[in-house]
Amino acid sequence: MAFWREARIWKKAKHPNIVPFFGAYCRGPNYFLVCKEAKNGKLRDYLKSKRQTVWQKLYEAALGLRFLHQRNIIHSDLKCNQILVGENGEAMLTDFGLSYISDESRPSGGVKGAVRWKAPECLRAKNPSEPTKEADVYSFGMCVIEAVTDRYPWGNLLDSAVMHHLQKETFLKQPPQFSEAQWVFVKSLCAFDPLRRLTMDAAVKEVKNFARQEKKKVGHETPFTFEPQPESELEDSDDSESD
Template sequence: MGALCCRPEEIDFDGPVDLWHFYLLRSVGKGAFGKVRVVQHKQTKALYALKYINKARISKQRAVNNIIQERRLLEEIDSPFVCNLRFAFQDDENLFMVLDLMLGGDLRFHLDRLGGLKEEVVKFYVAEMALALGDLHKRGIVHRDLKPDNILLDERGHAHLTDFNIAVHFTERRALTSVAGSMAYMAPEVLAKRGYFATVDWWSLGIVAYELLFGKRPYRGKTNSSLTQSILKDHIKFPDNAEQIVSPEGLDLLKGVSRRRSLCRLLQRDIRKRLGCRHMGGLEAFKAHPWFADYDWEKLERKEAIPPFEPDSKKANFDATHELEELLLEDNPLKAKKRNPNIDVSQLSADYRLMEQSFTPYDFTRQPRKSWFVPDGSGADSTTASADASTSVTGSAPIVPVHTQALTLEEQPMADMTSSGVRAGSALGSRLERADTGTGSGVAAQGQAQSFEMGERKTMGTAAQQGTPTTGEPGQAS
């Protein structure tokens, strides 16, 4: 009788997805509001990355709307070059997002170890990220935080874009106006506050390409102000040995240092001449650039092209300290729990009510992808925008969450310059949480140049993110 009494209940795989459907494996990341674990679906045996986000923490940090925004955007996206959402659900304590598992680590980790990657490797990653941006922009989504930390490699070496915490929908009718993203990768039109569209992602891709090639970014500054001025005004400079490291076509892609003066470039302050932008032919013009002359884009889109680097699957791709913390320090370890069947939503706080109603379950095996975006001319999701009024905090002083206080000035989240309100946000990825010097070294954190947002949604994202360092080497620049 005792054995029968203690036998676990049979899992209902035909019912709504929940934590009971997964084996909890290794803890591989830690962030401001939760953690990342490898999980395995008990029925299909498929491996995924589980992001679990503590409800109490995001309510305290006023980040509920950011998380809901991210979850809804991810439900819409289905791209071979994005870390796609597979399941979403919640229990009484946490919000859960189950995503594609990337075992190859992020490009920040590889860049920090090597100081610069081989040109052929960089070209491959830039091409796949261009395809990712093409998929997003086609859906009217601008990422706004493209950087090495947010590019993850799968076990074969293909690149995938992640972290949609500050991504938003845009329309051609009205420009976005908020200052959002990681400052070192922000386009001039974002910092100039004159309004912008998806063109900002192509600038960020140019910064990423430069950093991957040379191990440092083209625009730098010791303060936010000096960095802003550098991005707005400084002429791009290349290392003295740039022509020995990178082909003329590769340099031309960035700023046109070759004889092909008629070509538009990624690091063009004039968006009418920026490579990839709609004014200059969009993604098709990008594909036609001479740097990619030997590329079969159809083969690349089908993921039939062989990546120039394959991560070493025999070596650990995450920091083992996360697992030790889980074993030794966690006073409330993650485990599947039954939900309270008697929850009265009307009696919940505004934040918890919003989570119950808006963080809806998702199962990619049963539900088609859909968009929650309702174009209203504002360029922002109406559901998120309408919820902000009850959660914003007025005042001119910046709100700097505790987990960012050790960061340098360049990395710190910035206050809403309009003094109309700031709201702390977060993004959980699959990387470690560390500070950065701003030169592309000494960090394996998704937030090496901290993400933030000011404006449309009256929010400020802290982007405390986590990681899975990997030990594979995608070719060091000679």
């Protein structure tokens, strides 16, 4: 049963950057997972008034994901609303409903989870890949884009259009909120070839560096103001289309 699988996996995931799990309750038709309240809510909501901590929070989330991967746990549904913020400002991963331990049986039944955060190989029409650590890394890259821009990856494009662009290996253009080095990092998380993506060990080191740079800038620049950007921000490509 998916409920007990989630409870069992969450119980194993004890880390400062994972929402603490207290237990599970099942009686009749009622099923409950009990966890600690994340008093500062979802990451994107928290960052609206804490823009100077974006990379620090991403670093903390990366630590949580690295911990899962070190224990061969695949999250499989990572996006910013699965990253919560505790009362002390710590970013924590949550929601293990689609997660599994890599050496055990995986949840069955087609593509699950939000399309615009999914790795391209998991969205193929023929022989889609099962979720992997590399697919989690891609999803983390989408979370980086979402957190830094305060917008969903791929803007207002329909999921079908997102899948079309991924099939043609057309990626997003660099948003103005990213430096060149930061965007190179994102593309190394979201490489179309899963084997060319960073591991979470390497990703943690990169994000930590950006968090340090961010901290140095605090107090030396005017506060960041988010300005929505046009929706058509795909990389230039001869065969790219904007739907």
